Amino acid sequence: MPESILQTVFGYSTFRPLQHDIINHTLTNQDSLILMPTGGGKSLCYQIPALASHGCTVVISPLISLMHDQVLNLQQLGIKARVYNSSLSQYERHEVIKQFHEGELSLLYLSPEQLIMDGFLESLTQTSINLFAIDEAHCISEWGHDFRPSYRELNKIKPMFPHIPIMALTATATQQVIRDIKQQLNIPQATCFQGSFDRPNLFYEIRPKQDTYKQIRHEIKQRPNQSGIIYCQSRKTVDSVTTKLTKDGINAKAYHAGLSTQTREQNQTDFKHDQTTIIVATIAFGMGIDKPDIRFVIHYDLPKTIENYYQETGRAGRDGLASQCILFYSYADTQKYENFIKHLSNKNEQKNALTKLQQMTDFAFKPLCRRKQLLTYFDEKTSFTNCQTCDVCVNPPEQWDASVISQKILSCIYRVQERFGAMMITDILKGNKNPRIQQWNLDKLSVYNIEQDLSNSQIRDVIHYLTFIEAIKIKGDTYPTLTLTEKARPILKGHQPIHVPIYHYKKTKKKKPNADLSNTNPDLFEALRQTRLHLAKEKQVPPFMIFSDKTLLDMSNKKPQNYDDFLDIHGVGIKKADSFAKAFLNTIKING
Ligand code: ADP
Ligand code: ZN
Secondary structure, eight states: OOOHHIIIIIOSSSOOOHHHHHHHHHTTOOOOEEEETTTTTTTHHHHHHHHSSSSSEEEEEEEEHHHHHHHHHHTTOOOOEEEEESSSSSSHHHHHHHHHHOOEEESEEEOOOHHHHHHHHHTTSSSOOEEEEEETTTGGTTTTOOHHHHHHHHGGGGHHHHTTTTEESSSSSOOHHHHHHHHTTTTTEEEEEOOOOOOTTTEEEEEESSSSHHHHHHHTTTTTOOOOEOOOSSSHHHHHHHHHHHHHTEEEEEOOOTSSSHHHHHHHHHHHHOSEEEEOOOOTTTTTTTOEEEEHHHHEEEEEHHHHHHHHHTTOOTTOEEEEEEEEHHHHHHHHHHHHHHTSSSHHHHHHHHHHHHHHHHHHOSSSSSHHHHHTTTTTTOOOOOOBBHHHHHHHOEEEEEEEHHHHHHHHHHHHHTOOHHHHHHHHTTTOOOHHHHHTGGGSTTTOOOOOOOOOOHHHHHHHHHTTTSEEEEEEESSSSEEEEETTHHHTSSSSSSSEGGTTTTTOOOOOOGGGGGGHHHHHHHHHHHHHHHHHHHHHSSSHHHHOOOHHHHHHHHHHSSSSHHTTSTTTTHHHHHHHHHHHHHHHHHHH
C-alpha cells in the first residue's frame, strides 16, 4: 500500500532510506522521532500514512508561509490538504473546519498557537485523527536554536489522545534536544529514526577570498537560469553585491532585515517563482523557503558556526540533483568576528561563540575532506577516505614548505617571552612600524625584521596553521598572547618540516565537479522549462510545484511519446499526468 501511494500519487519508484520503516512503524500506531537532514524526505514520512489510513493527519508547523506552500504542493498532487490559521477569512476558516469534521481532509496544517487556542484541541476529539506530525520539533527545546514557547504546550496532545501516534521531525538535534523533545511531548518510548546527515549531491568547496565578486559573477554566468543564494554577513555587503550584479546584467534581488516587509516578501516570491534567479541575503533568508531546485549556495563571508554553514548550504539541492556550495574564506573574517565576540557581555555566551568560531575556522583551514569533517562534527562515523565530491578530495591542495618561517615565528614567540599576540609577532618579523616595538625595545631582538618575502597576511596564515596543529596555544581573552607547546620543539630544532596547504592564499586550478544538468539535451530542457513557467503562471503556483528540475531532466532524457510513457517519468503521479501530460508531450513533439 505505501509503495503504490508513492508511485501513483508522488510518482517516485523507490523509498529513500528509512522512509519505508518509518511509515510502517507509524501505521502500527507507534510514536517516533525522525532526525533527517534537510531534503532527506521527511514530509513523505507522514504524508503517506495520512493517505494510507482512515481519518486526518494534523501537522504542526511553525511558519505560515511554509504551511501554505506545502499545502499548495499537496493540492497539485490531488491530495485533500488545508491550512487553518488566522490568515484565513472567517468564511474560509468555517469551510476548513466543516471539511475537517466531515472527514473530507487527509491533512490539516496548523501553527502550535492555533492548536492550543481555547478549546481547539478538545474540539479535535470529535473527529477521527490518525496522526499528529510535529515539524521542526527542535523548536520545543530551549537547547535548540529556534526555541518557541508555544511548542511547549504541545505536551497536552498525548494525554488527550493517548492512542494516536505522534511523529516529531527535525533536521537539527543534539542528544540533549532529542531527550527534551521526547520528554516535552510525553513520548518517552518513541523510536528514534536517525538518518545520515550526509548530503551526497552537494559539492563542498572553499576558496581564498580574493577577487571574490569576480569569482561569484563567473560562477553565476556559468549557470544561466539556475537558482542560487549568496549569503553575506552584513546588509551593506548584500546591497553592494546586489547592485554590482544588477549592473552586470544579472537578475539578482536582495533580502535582509533592513528592507521593508513588502519588498522582502516580493523578492522572496520572485525567487520562488523563478522570476529572479539569484538572491543575495543575510542569514535572515531561508527559514521560510523550501525551494527544491536551488543549484548553488555561495558564502561571501565565513558563517559563524558549522551548524549555520550546514544549514545554509543544506538549502541547495533538496531535489537530490548535483549542487554546489562555495565558501570564500580569509583569516580576516575570523578576526573580525573574534573582535565582535569579545565585546559580548555574557562570558558564557562569549566562550561558546569563540569555540564555535574556532571550529568553523578549523573546518576552513584543514586540508581534509570537507564532508568527513562535517559528518564527524555531527558525531557521524564515516568509512570512506575520498568522498569524490569536495574540493580537497577531487583536487588535493598543493602544499608549500613553510618550515623556515615557522621556525622564525616560534623563535620570535620564545624571544618575546610569550607576551604578545599574532599581530605583534608579525610586526616584529616584518620590521613593521609599530610604536610599541620601540617602547619595548623589540627592535633589538635578533628576529626583528628578518622576513622580507612573505606578506603580513601570509605570516598570519602560518601562525594560524601552527595554532591549528597545536604548536602554538592562544592564552588570555582580552589580550590574547601566543605561547609555545611541546609540539613546537621539533619544529624549532628543524626535525619536523611544516607544509601548509596552498589554497589559503593562492588560486589553484579547480577541476569542475559533475553537474547533472549539463548532461542532457539542453535545448529540450529549456523548452520544457518554458512550458513549466507558462503553466505555473497560469495556475499561479511556483514552477517547482508543477514539476521539479529532476522531472524535467528525466523527461528530456527519456522523451516520452504518450501518456503511459509520461507516467514512468520520475515525479509524475496520476494527478499530474492528467493535468500536464498534454502540454509537455506537445513540447517534446515539437522540440525533441
Ligand atoms: P525534508 O522535509 O526532509 O527537508 P522533503 O520532504 O521536502 O525533505 O523532501 C525533499 C525532496 O525530496 C522533495 O522534493 C520530495 O518530493 C523529494 N522526495 C522525498 N522522498 C522521495 C523519494 N522516495 N524519491 C524521490 N524523491 C523524494
Ligand atoms: Zn571529500
